[in-house]
């Protein structure tokens with residue numbers, strides 16, 4: 001049983017109001033405190049994980065790594081956007097580079113890979129729980145986040161930059177994090193199906 005009861009209403013409010021965010025405040029004016037980041041990591045590592053495998057690894061990018069990842073991101077994005085007209089590559093590349101560099105904090109999440117397919121599946125689930133815990137703690141501290149599974153997490157250049165091998169550690173997400181305006185909400189309101197539509201009760 002939990003030692004400090006959390007108000008049911010405030011917990012549900014946090015869970016329901018957490019959103020995926022794409023726009024962040026300028027990190028020079030609104031920096032992320034290292035304690036705030038530690039709180040997110042603390043929340044993450046207390047996620048449930050079967051057999052206590054603790055399969056998550058977090059790679060916290062400093063400016064140097066972020067700039068290198070920005071090049072990988074920009075190359076992938078520009079290639080995708082200019083498939084039909086490669087002559088526009090450079091302008092898309094530059095734009096994407098700036099966009100990535102403006103992300104206040106980039107964190108890559110890896111899953112330690114084991115041979116057993118069942119454990120591997122459970123480990124992915126545990127990592128997802130960890131990311132959700134991280135996201136909720138970020139939101140609680142006025143930070144927004146996007147969990148991205150975009151091309152940089154499958155790019156061999158990213159693995160090289162992190163000095164890891166995909167056979168041993170598989171990247172499962174790039175977390176883009178930053179301070180946000182209070183009550184920041186996406187342009188398209190989030191939707192969920194009502195409980196009745198997704199729940200089947202049995203006697």
Ligand SMILES: Cc1cc2nc3c(=O)[nH]c(=O)nc-3n(C[C@H](O)[C@H](O)[C@H](O)COP(=O)(O)O)c2cc1C
Nearest residue numbers: 018019020021128146147148149150173186190191
């Ligand atoms: C496994 C996973 C992968 C995701 N990958 C992406 C992604 O690559 N790009 C993106 O914009 N959002 C990504 N998202 C965020 C979802 O699009 C987002 O959760 C969904 O739109 C619902 O919005 P909400 O998080 O605000 O409730 C991902 C979410 C999950 C759980």
